[in-house]
Amino acid sequence: MYYPGIPELPRNREFFTALLAMNLRLFLAQTGHALYDFLEAVLILNEGKGFYKRPLFRGDVVKMGCDEFQVLWPPRKVRDD
Numbered sequence: 001m002y003y004p005g006i007p008e009l010p011r012n013r014e015f016f017t018a019l020l021a022m023n024l025r026l027f028l029a030q031t032g033h034a035l036y037d038f039l040e041a042v043l044i045l046n047e048g049k050g051f052y053k054r055p056l057f058r059g060d061v062v063k064m065g066c067d068e069f070q071v072l073w074p075p076r077k078v079r080d081d
Helices: 012-027 034-045
Strands: 061-064 067-070
Touching: 012 034
Parallel strands: none
Antiparallel strands: 061 067
16 A cells, blocks of 8 residues: 655645644544554445555565565564663
């Protein structure tokens, strides 16, 4: 799953305030759990077809078509040294 970058805008603060308000409305509206509501919204946009999802950690490899991408961050476990 990819998402678009947000370009710099003359009124960034106003834009991000509006974007945050829309995201809160969309992703906390159903259950109050942002990740669950986000995945439900993606499922609706995908017309009910399931999609593959899993958390990625450093060292994992993602295959897309003929390409492979190695995940660099985050670590699977944070050490407290």
